[in-house]
Amino acid sequence: MNSPTSSPDTLVLYGQAFQSRLLLGTARYPSPAVLEAAVQRARPAMLTASLRRQGSNPAESGSSFWELLKRLQVPVLPNTAGCHSLQEAITTAHMAREVFDTPWIKLELIGDDYTLQPDTLNLVQAAEQLVREGFYVLPYCTEDLVLCQRLVDVGCQAVMPWAAPIGTGRGPVNPYGLQLLRERLDVPLLVDAGLGLPSHACQVMEWGYDGVLLNTAVALATDPVQMAGAFADAVAAGRAARLAGAMTPQEAAQPSTPVLGTPFWHHAQG
Numbered sequence: 316m317n318s319p320t321s322s323p324d325t326l327v328l329y330g331q332a333f334q335s336r337l338l339l340g341t342a343r344y345p346s347p348a349v350l351e352a353a354v355q356r357a358r359p360a361m362l363t364a365s366l367r368r369q370g371s372n373p374a375e376s377g378s379s380f381w382e383l384l385k386r387l388q389v390p391v392l393p394n395t396a397g398c399h400s401l402q403e404a405i406t407t408a409h410m411a412r413e414v415f416d417t418p419w420i421k422l423e424l425i426g427d428d429y430t431l432q433p434d435t436l437n438l439v440q441a442a443e444q445l446v447r448e449g450f451y452v453l454p455y456c457t458e459d460l461v462l463c464q465r466l467v468d469v470g471c472q473a474v475m476p477w478a479a480p481i482g483t484g485r486g487p488v489n490p491y492g493l494q495l496l497r498e499r500l501d502v503p504l505l506v507d508a509g510l511g512l513p514s515h516a517c518q519v520m521e522w523g524y525d526g527v528l529l530n531t532a533v534a535l536a537t538d539p540v541q542m543a544g545a546f547a548d549a550v551a552a553g554r555a556a557r558l559a560g561a562m563t564p565q566e567a568a569q570p571s572t573p574v575l576g577t578p579f580w581h582h583a584q585g
């Protein structure tokens with residue numbers, strides 16, 4: 316984490332600036348060594364960690380996973396993965412704040428076990444309570460515009476819609492909905508879950524998303540370290556393209572090499 320003014324194009328969430336726009340999950344890697352190498356390659360803004368899934372207390376020494384997290388020196392974003400009720404998510408967030416000594420929480424409240432779709436009916440209430448308690452809440456949600464607007468209304472300074480169900484790697488299944496959401500909401504938006512290829516990440520960044528959070532596509536790649544690098548490069552490329560301003564697609568072919576006149580195209584002529 317850096318000061319908000321350290322670079323001209325930083326990701327700023329809850330007033331804190333990050334040099335990378337990629338957030339990585341830490342589950343399902345073949346080994347701690349591979350996870351470590353993947354993180355070193357991608358240098359993500361944050362690493363998610365689940366208290367419930369790791370099943371041990373990071374405050375206790377001797378747990379190799381928690382030791383590894385500390386060694387990596389990447390900010391940890393605890394999550395409430397696996398929580399199915401509002402109270403369970405709130406309690407897990409409280410525990411995470413205590414053990415990680417951080418106000419950050421990725422709020423995951425599962426409403427359907429088959430699709431792992433978030434419980435959109437209770438998510439807003441959970442987010443509202445955690446924001447009121449001083450948490451920096453990053454809610455995992457669907458791309459529903461009204462839901463995302465309500466999350467912003469209750470104080471979420473960033474929102475994380477899915478591209479597709481967690482772990483499917485299908486990429487953005489509702490491109491129209493995700494693009495519409497980007498147009499309508501003026502807060503940082505990060506796509507969380509369902510990305511399978513670096514091109515998916517690049518695509519959502521080109522649409523103007525501020526970052527992506529992913530896990531499975533890197534952890535289950537044949538070479539997770541190389542894939543971590545590919546995603547980091549894709550996120551940076553998509554962001555650069557967004558900032559560069561894409562050309563407008565044309566109906567008809569236009570020769571890129573004019574036969575006569577100047578080889579330079581002046582905007583005034585366009």
Ligand SMILES: CC(=O)[C@@H](O)[C@H](O)COP(=O)(O)O
Binds near residue numbers: 484507509510529531
């Ligand atoms: C680990 C984590 O934070 C996941 O909850 C996240 O949603 C990533 O999803 P994928 O595994 O589909 O990338």
